[in-house]
Amino acid sequence: MSTATAAHHHDDHPTGIMRWLTTTNHKDIGTMYLTFSLIMFLVGGSMILAVRAELFQPGLQLMQPEFFNQLIGVHALVMIFAALMPAATGFANWMLPLQLGAPDMALPRLNNWGFWLLPPAAILLTAPFILALFGIGDGAIATGWTFYTPLSVQGGIGVDFAIFAVHLLGISSVMGSINVLVTIFNMRAPGMTLMKMPLFAWGWMITAFLLIATIPVLAGAVTMLLTDRHFGTHFFDAAGGGDPILFQHLFWFFGHPEVYILLLPVWGLIPHILSAFSRKPTYGYKAQIYSFWAIGILSVVVWAHHFFTVGLPIPALLYFMYSTMAISLPLAVLFFCWIATMWKGSMTFETPMLFATGWIILFGIGGLTGLILADVAADAQYHHSYFVVAHFHYTLFAGGIMGIMAGVYYWLPKMTGHMYSETLGKLHFWLTAIAFNVTFIPQFFLGLAGMPRRIPDYALQFSEFNMISTIGAFTLGLSQLIMVYNIVRCVRGGKKAEAKVWEGAEGLEWTLPSPPPYHSFTEQPVIK
Amino acid sequence: MIDQEKRAADNKRLAWKLMWVVAGAVLFAFALVPLYNVFCDLTGLNGKTEGLPAAVQKTMKVDESRWVTVEFTSSVMPGLAWNFYPTQTSMKVRPGQIMLATFEAKNMTNETVVGQAIPSVSPSQATFHFKKIECFCFERQELKAGESKEMPLRFYVSPDLPKDIRTVTLSYAFFHAVPTEN
Known part of the structure; x- marks a missing residue:
């Protein structure tokens, strides 16, 4: 098949719903991933606003503890697997072929399948809420997102729904990762060696390796949980010779690399933005790549720091403490490179740059508070408190989602061909950054004062901080509607974007018109 | 191309x-x-002790130089309607000295039920130094309707127990030994 007929064949793509169901075009699939992610971000956000409303005052006002537990668990699963991961995959689909000078992703049909597993998974996660309204089952999974045994062995049908949702999400992520890896290794433009590749592709490559190595472990663990629940096995049942703690090891063997799976694509895209708006080349390109590798490798050998209080022997505690703290070294290299990229640059602060610089500070707070939690002696106090909740929202909301938002504003004009409203974008940034801190700074203090997480009621002394946190959370949630409006407005029209949207931006994606044609780089560019 | x-x-x-x-x-x-x-x-990471009786070595000497506190706790898992408590909450023992502790179990239902006790020792460094000569946890225990039973545990703490461990906690969880639907 020659390229000419292939291109002609694909240009007659079906229209309407069939276009989206059958598409193998990386831009279409990227758009679907990003849209799905945005919808699930709002769904997961609504769930946690209900939780914050309950926590506005002490006592039980709005819901029973069982329902509260379901909301926090599904909030986490939705945000991690259905909002943050698909957003990163959406960018990979849209931008990797453009940045690498490839005509499409390497495995287009697998790509389509990878996406269409996500909506059924989202339905499986949330359906038990609806079924419970009709008296079927007792609602969604109520164990928190970690599925800890023995609670998850005893839970209702919500646990089974969540297990199958995780299976689907896992298959989807593994297929997406294989696609990314094959694209990166086989589809680069002639002359683009690995060490000339954009950092976004590098970050995604490590993420993809981590995904194919650890998602199967999660899939295995929840499969064992399923057979323990229904088929009489005793993997995690002490009466039958199993061990409930084994589940925690299996879960966090996946769960800790998962943190870096979520963050590495963001670490890849932020340097592009910092360099573009500082009008300087990226500082320490090679150092950043080596740091990605160091963090990727360290991330699979530190898992037990999530359960220091479970009763590990002292040598194990010391090993996991020091190995966890060692991650801060390559991370510090990255922070240095990000700041050095801006050093003495001629900086301007358009919305992507506001998000990128705000991201450095807030993610830094997330990293430093993680160092405190990694201390075995201190962790005994902080474990399972609101301090942990605040810490991982600084890493995953600020470090993850705000980084993704920086990418949204950076690439939106490229994807749609229109400029978004800079005023609304800046308003969105400031409201998000301020409301985020109003929400989560009080939670650090709550945790230090001893308020445990995952409890719908609390002692009176925690009232004021919880009230402030709830007000912050609602402001944060409502501010996101500004972004939704801004994106919709930008998709539908607006000022035409040039090919090189940002004056200082570098990379192959800016050599194409905005929006890029449906098929781009059918003749691959040659990198000198 | x-x-x-x-x-x-x-x-x-x-x-x-x-x-x-x-x-x-x-x-x-x-x-x-x-x-x-x-x-x-x-x-011994997970505190699981050996499921078989320990042999008493003739050469073993009682270590008179220190005391070790052995604490007992118990729990009954869902699906088993028994009361189950240690008769004593703790004991002061000399390493190497053979001791007898007892547990009380009562079947609160009106039918015969079989249970299995699962031991766990904390801290885990002490797991292999806690030796049971005779234990109700070595086999399943059957209690008739309303029956109560005193369950013996004969044990010693090995003189090899690291010197920095002064307290050893032994926990028993009683499980229903046959599937609950029977």
């Missing part, structure tokens, strides 16, 4: 190689179960 068919074949080949990595990771997940058990058997 790039040969499309060759590239498609290359892509397929690399995708299958990566599938082998995924398959390896699935195998690794299931291999972790026996690996974890071996690791725990070697290190």
